[in-house]
Amino acid sequence: MTSPADAPPGVRRAAVVGIGLIGGSIGLALRSRGWHVTGSDIDPARGERALELGAVHALGEDPDAEITFVATPVGAIPDAAKTALARGGIVTDVGGVKAPVVAAVDDPLFVGGHPMAGSEQDGIEGADGGLFEGATWVLTPTLDTDSEAYTHVRSVIRSLGADIVALPPDRHDALVAVVSHVPHLAAATLMGLAADEAREHPAVLRLVAGGFRDMTRIAAGQPGIWLDICTQNSEAILDVLDRLGADLAAMRERVATGDLDALRASLERSRHARVNLPSRAERAGGLAEVRVPVPDRPGVLAEVTTLLAELDVNIEDLEIAHSTEGPRGVLVMVVAPDACEQVRMALSERGFRPSACRLV
Amino acid sequence: MTSPADAPPGVRRAAVVGIGLIGGSIGLALRSRGWHVTGSDIDPARGERALELGAVHALGEDPDAEITFVATPVGAIPDAAKTALARGGIVTDVGGVKAPVVAAVDDPLFVGGHPMAGSEQDGIEGADGGLFEGATWVLTPTLDTDSEAYTHVRSVIRSLGADIVALPPDRHDALVAVVSHVPHLAAATLMGLAADEAREHPAVLRLVAGGFRDMTRIAAGQPGIWLDICTQNSEAILDVLDRLGADLAAMRERVATGDLDALRASLERSRHARVNLPSRAERAGGLAEVRVPVPDRPGVLAEVTTLLAELDVNIEDLEIAHSTEGPRGVLVMVVAPDACEQVRMALSERGFRPSACRLV
Numbered sequence: 001m002t003s004p005a006d007a008p009p010g011v012r013r014a015a016v017v018g019i020g021l022i023g024g025s026i027g028l029a030l031r032s033r034g035w036h037v038t039g040s041d042i043d044p045a046r047g048e049r050a051l052e053l054g055a056v057h058a059l060g061e062d063p064d065a066e067i068t069f070v071a072t073p074v075g076a077i078p079d080a081a082k083t084a085l086a087r088g089g090i091v092t093d094v095g096g097v098k099a100p101v102v103a104a105v106d107d108p109l110f111v112g113g114h115p116m117a118g119s120e121q122d123g124i125e126g127a128d129g130g131l132f133e134g135a136t137w138v139l140t141p142t143l144d145t146d147s148e149a150y151t152h153v154r155s156v157i158r159s160l161g162a163d164i165v166a167l168p169p170d171r172h173d174a175l176v177a178v179v180s181h182v183p184h185l186a187a188a189t190l191m192g193l194a195a196d197e198a199r200e201h202p203a204v205l206r207l208v209a210g211g212f213r214d215m216t217r218i219a220a221g222q223p224g225i226w227l228d229i230c231t232q233n234s235e236a237i238l239d240v241l242d243r244l245g246a247d248l249a250a251m252r253e254r255v256a257t258g259d260l261d262a263l264r265a266s267l268e269r270s271r272h273a274r275v276n277l278p279s280r281a282e283r284a285g286g287l288a289e290v291r292v293p294v295p296d297r298p299g300v301l302a303e304v305t306t307l308l309a310e311l312d313v314n315i316e317d318l319e320i321a322h323s324t325e326g327p328r329g330v331l332v333m334v335v336a337p338d339a340c341e342q343v344r345m346a347l348s349e350r351g352f353r354p355s356a357c358r359l360v
Numbered sequence: 361m362t363s364p365a366d367a368p369p370g371v372r373r374a375a376v377v378g379i380g381l382i383g384g385s386i387g388l389a390l391r392s393r394g395w396h397v398t399g400s401d402i403d404p405a406r407g408e409r410a411l412e413l414g415a416v417h418a419l420g421e422d423p424d425a426e427i428t429f430v431a432t433p434v435g436a437i438p439d440a441a442k443t444a445l446a447r448g449g450i451v452t453d454v455g456g457v458k459a460p461v462v463a464a465v466d467d468p469l470f471v472g473g474h475p476m477a478g479s480e481q482d483g484i485e486g487a488d489g490g491l492f493e494g495a496t497w498v499l500t501p502t503l504d505t506d507s508e509a510y511t512h513v514r515s516v517i518r519s520l521g522a523d524i525v526a527l528p529p530d531r532h533d534a535l536v537a538v539v540s541h542v543p544h545l546a547a548a549t550l551m552g553l554a555a556d557e558a559r560e561h562p563a564v565l566r567l568v569a570g571g572f573r574d575m576t577r578i579a580a581g582q583p584g585i586w587l588d589i590c591t592q593n594s595e596a597i598l599d600v601l602d603r604l605g606a607d608l609a610a611m612r613e614r615v616a617t618g619d620l621d622a623l624r625a626s627l628e629r630s631r632h633a634r635v636n637l638p639s640r641a642e643r644a645g646g647l648a649e650v651r652v653p654v655p656d657r658p659g660v661l662a663e664v665t666t667l668l669a670e671l672d673v674n675i676e677d678l679e680i681a682h683s684t685e686g687p688r689g690v691l692v693m694v695v696a697p698d699a700c701e702q703v704r705m706a707l708s709e710r711g712f713r714p715s716a717c718r719l720v
Binding site: 116117135136138163165167171172174175176178179180182183184185186187188189190191192193194195196197198201202203204205206207208209211212213214215216217218219220221222223226227230231234237238240241242243244245247248249251252254255256258260263264266267268269270271273274275277278309310311312314 | 476477495496498523525527531532534535536538539540542543544545546547548549550551552553554555556557558561562563564565566567568569571572573574575576577578579580581582583586587590591594597598600601602603604605607608609611612614615616618620623624626627628629630631633634635637638669670671672674
């Protein structure tokens with residue numbers, strides 16, 4: 001076992017707090033890119049296992065880590081993040097709920113994050129350095145976030161192969177309730193319903209085909225994190241559960257009344273939406289760059305990145321080129337060519353003065 | 361193009377009515393096993409395409425077909441089945457709803473069927489001769505079904521690689537509402553909810569991870585067959601939709617009240633059920649045989665097969681050995697060794713006189 005102090009000079013240093021599936025995967029991904037990684041976990045056995053698996057170089061604290069990833073359960077993130085901030089460096093987290101975490105930490109050098117990646121295999125044993133390749137990783141800068149801290153976190157995460165989406169924390173929470181939290185509860189409910197049926201009619205489980213297996217796969221996950229999520233994001237989850245209940249009642253009405261036109265229209269619309277779900281593969285092709293002079297203050301970055309998220313434009317790359325002449329910088333954003341003009345116009349409407357789009 | 365009359369003497373002959381994904385796959389599977397297959401379809405272009413793809417040898421009718429598979433949409437099955445029965449031979453179908461079909465056809469030589477297999481690719485272009493390998497294929501004999509017709513259909517379908525589950529038609533319909541029909545409507549509803557959200561917040565679609573993709577995959581299918589299913593099986597579907605609504609309301613209550621113990625118990629139960637979903641791979645190992653003397657009359661077979669389905673015991677093989685001395689036969693059933701004693705006892709309780717179990 002090496003200690004943090006054993007890192008050769010010049011090597012970039014990171015810390016990971018909480019070494020489960022995500023923390024372990026971050027450790028592996030960083031190590032494979034040449035970083036020195038120090039890990040810690042509330043469970044000493046898990047820490048030792050992470051060391052054995054090579055997810056971290058050393059256990060303990062590294063006061064010289066330039067970035068700390070907090071990968072504990074959601075409820076434990078604020079304390080862990082504050083401890084890490086007190087030690088120095090920039091801190092980010094991977095919690096599935098963002099607004100309460102970001103509000104509780106409340107520090108310009110903390111950038112909330114949420115990698116949309118997982119595995120059926122929970123825990124450190126499922127850790128995989130390639131887990132984030134092509135995955136979406138949400139960052140939730142606020143008006144108070146330090147812009148350099150944000151770009152720093154952003155560039156490290158980009159280097160792990162993830163696509164970044166910037167969203168306000170509460171928007172993140174509302175959206176993941178729609179595409180993750182409530183679907184999970186619905187999958188568990190459908191599986192529970194089939195299990196009820198199986199008590200009386202065991203044959204039902206032999207009729208399970210691929211579609212049902214696909215639909216309920218996520219219900220096989222450990223309940224632990226969902227208790228945290230349902231506690232921390234209960235408001236958004238209840239709202240979406242109510243909408244789901246109303247939409248299912250509308251579907252029931254179409255079946256009950258035999259309104260085949262309405263049923264067809266509803267199924268056709270869902271089919272269209274499902275077939276057109278964006279995939280990373282669709283984002284091939286060249287890129288375009290637009291430059292925007294901005295005052296170098298917190299908040300501007302969040303305003304711009306949130307605007308692009310609203311437009312559903314992904315920021316493929318981003319840097320802040322500081323002016324040598326005062327507190328202004330130039331924000332350089334790289335986006336898909338067909339989206340660039342839309343971005344330019346939206347920025348103009350908000351009072352920014354963007355450059356022309358340029359293919360890069 | 362060959363005509364049905366071109367089949368060499370001695371070659372077994374089958375007909376397929378309706379040559380889409382399932383009909384085309386049956387054609388390919390039968391051909392690869394040496395059958396001569398004649399197909400027909402209400403759409404001449406689809407018929408020609410099936411011929412080009414080799415799913416059938418010939419288009420038209422084959423009065424000498426020993427078995428006809430009706431693979432039309434559910435609403436069209438009764439008429440197509442009656443036409444085929446009038447031509448002669450045994451007839452089966454592949455409709456996703458069974459009670460109304462079986463009641464409408466009402467013929468001892470018709471055996472209702474439902475292969476639990478599909479593909480994301482609809483239509484004849486997705487046809488695949490291996491589609492049924494390892495798939496569950498439900499057959500729904502009734503008290504009026506001719507037992508030889510049943511064993512005949514059963515043996516042909518077994519030869520395509522499918523596992524047969526025998527169920528009464530209305531039980532089939534109630535069970536597929538739980539594991540197929542309502543999950544499909546729920547997937548479409550979840551996808552629709554995300555599409556609604558995307559109109560206001562396009563970024564939501566970038567947060568879609570693998571779990572949501574898995575859950576909504578079946579919503580990408582063509583709505584057509586679902587209109588038929590929702591019409592023909594509306595009663596069972598409405599019943600299950602009501603149970604799903606009540607179960608989701610209970611889940612909502614756990615979240616709203618922060619009852620983490622109840623939430624954990626519910627998620628844990630679903631997890632356990634999902635992890636323990638039976639898969640074909642689990643059914644390895646030897647087999648055991650039990651013999652049951654039975655009067656050779658319709659109804660006995662349905663009684664026995666339904667009993668085994670209730671016990672959740674799969675009949676791996678089945679034949680009726682006719683007595684040479686009168687209207688009695690011996691039903692030979694092959695089941696998993698660990699299930700054989702249970703089957704024997706259940707049969708005894710119903711007044712049958714089964715043999716001892718014997719490993720085969």
